[in-house]
Amino acid sequence: MELRMTTTFPDVSISTERLVLRPFEEADIPAHTEMMNDEQVTAWTSVPHPYTAADAGEWVRRIAPAERAEGRGIVLAVTEFLTQRLVGTVHLQNTNWRTLATEIAYVTAPWARGEGYATESVLAVAQWLFRDQRFERLELRTAADNTASQQVAQKIGCISEGVLRNAWIARTQTDDGGWAEIRTDLIVWSLLPEDLEGVADQMADAGYASFTDWN
Numbered sequence: 448m449e450l451r452m453t454t455t456f457p458d459v460s461i462s463t464e465r466l467v468l469r470p471f472e473e474a475d476i477p478a479h480t481e482m483m484n485d486e487q488v489t490a491w492t493s494v495p496h497p498y499t500a501a502d503a504g505e506w507v508r509r510i511a512p513a514e515r516a517e518g519r520g521i522v523l524a525v526t527e528f529l530t531q532r533l534v535g536t537v538h539l540q541n542t543n544w545r546t547l548a549t550e551i552a553y554v555t556a557p558w559a560r561g562e563g564y565a566t567e568s569v570l571a572v573a574q575w576l577f578r579d580q581r582f583e584r585l586e587l588r589t590a591a592d593n594t595a596s597q598q599v600a601q602k603i604g605c606i607s608e609g610v611l612r613n614a615w616i617a618r619t620q621t622d623d624g625g626w627a628e629i630r631t632d633l634i635v636w637s638l639l640p641e642d643l644e645g646v647a648d649q650m651a652d653a654g655y656a657s658f659t660d661w662n
């Protein structure tokens with residue numbers, strides 16, 4: 448007999464010294480639309496291109512809330528604490544409640560890159576996931592040439608487990624300004640609770656904010 452175990456993440460807001468991670472709101476739609484039309488986002492994700500305000504509205508009103516309500520994961524808008532400006536998103540997906548494992552994906556807005564926001568937000572979610580939700584495994588998959596995403600994985604202490612060959616379709620810009628699909632490998636990374644030991648202290652020494660407050 449198949450064991451069925453379905454639950455959901457709480458409707459949570461996670462705070463660091465610089466960031467607030469919270470559910471998406473209607474007011475985020477314009478900035479989310481702009482962020483998802485960025486060339487790097489188009490290249491490495493499977494979002495529609497061009498990404499319209501209607502796409503953003505569907506994401507904010509239906510798709511993101513359904514991830515949590517249906518037990519698949521949770522979507523969090525990453526915003527600056529001082530300005531409330533949208534600077535990214537973190538998405539837990541493909542959650543397995545029996546094994547307490549989930550996969551994380553993230554996007555950083557072009558106007559917020561170089562600030563360490565991706566590392567800060569992903570580490571904050573990982574700490575919340577392991578300490579508050581008692582999860583045992585966080586998985587991350589990065590396209591073979593997406594070095595920026597790989598650097599985030601390395602900074603938070605992820606371990607590279609191997610390569611899924613030819614497992615993803617990325618996009619590359621053509622000479623005429625269009626986009627062409629190309630197959631690429633995926634690097635699989637994992638993070639376990641014990642991998643976080645000392646990581647927060649190392650990040651603080653490097654000038655990153657602390658990641659301890661959620662409600």
